[in-house]
Amino acid sequence: MRVVKEFTKADIRISIYNWNNKFLIKFEQGPLEQTFKVSEMDILVEDDLDRFCEGDFFDKVMIRFKEMGQSLQIQMQNL
Template structure:
């Protein structure tokens, strides 16, 4: 597995790996993570991966984290 890039954006840790002819784009926030696998054949240049951590896609990732956080909190409170 090759590390392509790692950085923090708006409290979200973003890690991009290249493995098995796929890019793994991992977003982490607190105890939660989301990982997307994209075929290397679908990406012409590694610079194009930027579209995954900006704009609508990144906004949806952050929204999903909010939903995940609420779900986790509800489950912990109901134990």
């Protein structure tokens, strides 16, 4: 697995890997993680990967983290 890029944006750690003819785009916030797999064939140049870290897609990643955090908190209270 090759690390393409790693950085932080809006308190979310973003790691992009190249592995097995796919790009793995991993978003991490605290104990939560979202990973998306995209075929190399769908990305013409590696700079196109930056579009996954901006705009509507990234906004939805942040919303999903909020929902995931709320679900985890509720589940932990119900143990």
